[in-house]
Amino acid sequence: MSEDAAEQLARLHEGEKPYTQEGVIPTPAQWIWKWNRATPARRLEVAEAVLRAQEAAQRCLFGDHQSALDELREARAALCNVRLLAAELEAAEAHGGAWDANQEAARRLRAALGEGAP
Known part of the structure; x- marks a missing residue:
């Protein structure tokens, strides 16, 4: 190999670092x-x-998919909170709470979530 070819090959490989770990x-x-x-x-x-x-x-x-994903995560958290609130309202009604108000609020929350009759 000529000196020029060897120099060119050496420049091609400058900065390389051997690598054999496929999982990294x-x-x-x-x-x-x-x-x-x-x-x-x-x-x-x-x-x-x-x-x-x-x-x-x-x-x-x-x-802007990252913003959409962030918004989706926030919506999922809000949805979880609404479900918890509906469950709390239903539980309060079952333990002698204000039946009509709690039952109606829980029904409306479940309907808004598509989980019950409107």
Whole structure:
């Protein structure tokens, strides 16, 4: 191998760090090490997967999916709280509470949740 080719090959491998632990996410230096040793077919597979992941990430970013997920978590927590309140109202009615008011409130809460007759 000529000196020029050896220098070019050395530059190609600069910054690499050997990586063999398949179950661990590699550092960028380890990822490059593995990339440089992959077959051309495998590099194409990885490049396609990276581009698909990038496209999905962009859709999530531009679609504001994280805010939607945060809102969904808040809605689930509120729903849980409403169910607990309905159960508390029903229990209070069963133990001599204000029957009409508690029963009606519980019925309306359950109806709003789609869990009972309107």
